[in-house]
Amino acid sequence: MELASFTTAGVGGPARKLVATGSEQEIIDAVGAADDAGEPLLILAGGSNLIISDAGFDGTVVRITSSGFTVNDDDATCGGVMVKVQAGQDWDELVEYTVRHAFSGLETLSGIPGSTGATPVQNVGAYGSDVSQTIATVRTWDRETRTIKSFTNFELKFGYRTSLLKHTTVNGSPRYVVLSVEFQLGLGRMGKPIKYAELARALDLPVGGRAYATDVRRAVLKLRSAKGMVLDPPDRDTWSTGSFFTNPIVSDSEASVLPVDAPRFPAGEEGKVKLSAAWLIENAGFTKGFGLETPRDKGTGGSSGSDAGVHSVGGRASLSTKHTLAVTNRGGASAEDLLRIARLVADGVERVFGVRLHPEPLLISCSL
Known part of the structure; x- marks a missing residue:
């Protein structure tokens, strides 16, 4: 089957073998079977962050379709709620649920296509936020040791659009296959402070101001739609x-030769700018x-x-x-x-x- 039908870009040739997995155990079994057979392995879920060759993939493609999430608000010491999400869960469905139920922290990440399991790999972010700010733990299958391994936020070594999970992935074949992701979210109808100037303007707020999370989500979806960044099949x-x-991160000296009107942003690293x-x-x-x-x-x-x-x-x-x-x-x-x-x-x-x-x-x- 052509993999193009499983990607948001609509490109990609056939897979030699395609296996759908709807549960944690099915994911582990399918990955283990491919590894036992010595087959190249590609993990596919929402398909929103992949460009697959026209020749396709000469190996096993494990398509993760697990979905659902559980909310634990019993532990008051965390200052909010813990939401454990299956890897194949649609990301924006999760964000919409958290906003509607007054869990704050994900509202600026509205409208991003793809699966929840992919978010820690890329440290997905938008409008001044990224998932590293709310992820507590990630549960994975370690293909090298053939055991379940859970990572804390610190252990994931998050950076700009990267993580330990991405660093240990080659040609779509990860060492650590994400099974579920647990988020720690605040309680309340107000969203987190707005750090991104464009979004602050859309909400008629100063940078650092706060708005209801529902209003933030609405503004983000409007901004993303205007840029063609919310999936809409009739819209090519x-x-x-x-x-x-x-966005490239360069040294101060490299940036100094650019035109003075070239935007520069803090990169979080001394001597570098984004x-x-x-x-x-x-x-x-x-x-x-x-x-x-x-x-x-x-x-x-x-x-x-x-x-x-x-x-x-x-x-x-x-x-x-x-x-x-x-x-x-x-x-x-x-x-x-x-x-x-x-x-x-x-x-x-x-x-x-x-x-x-x-x-x-x-x-x-x-x-x-």
Whole structure:
């Protein structure tokens, strides 16, 4: 079966073997069977952060479909509630539930597609928050020792869009397979202080101000929808992996040679700053909708990085018409089409500014 149907970008060739797993034990059994057979292994859940090769995956794909969560509010010492979530649980369904039940901490992460089990791997974040701020523990299957292993927040070594779980994953094959995630959330209808200026403006608040979590969720969904970052099948701008590139973190000296109006943000590391990938892309000359010609036979060739078959707007693959950080499937695009757009953008930014952009999604059996 083509894996494209299980990814938000709508690309990816066939799997040699596809196994659906709806419980923790089924996940462990399927992973163990693949390991016993010496098969390459790919873990797939929401498919929102993957670009899978057009050739597909020559091994076992374990599709995690476990769902559900439990709330424990018995322990008053934690200052809130503990919510244990199965790895395959839809992320935004969880966020909506927590907001409606006055559990605070996840409201700014509304509208992000994908599964809960993927969130600690990438340390998923948006609008000034990330999951490292609320994750208490992650329960995993350690494929090396063949035992259950639980990690505390500290042990996960969270960083910007990364974690120990990501560092120990190769080509979509993790050492530690996430089984469930436990969050510690506050109690109350007010959301956490708003750290992100764009969201603060949308809520008519100063940075650091607070609003009802329901209002925060509504504002976040509106902002994300305007950028094509909330899944909506009729809207081709949402056929993507979300932001394709991470915001680059560079040294102060590297940042000093950039134009003075290039945005800079604290990176959490001494002597380093975070840049805006979107600003770099746009100011390197790539507009919203920058894409490939269609149909395929109009000079697209096959050489990666070539500008043949590229024009300013439209085509079967392009940057989003709403947001230059997303590479989108306009209909009939291949994985290579999306990667070609990404290569052109990354090469162009490096040529103009000397900064190399790096992909946020996992690239399975393919590369930039």
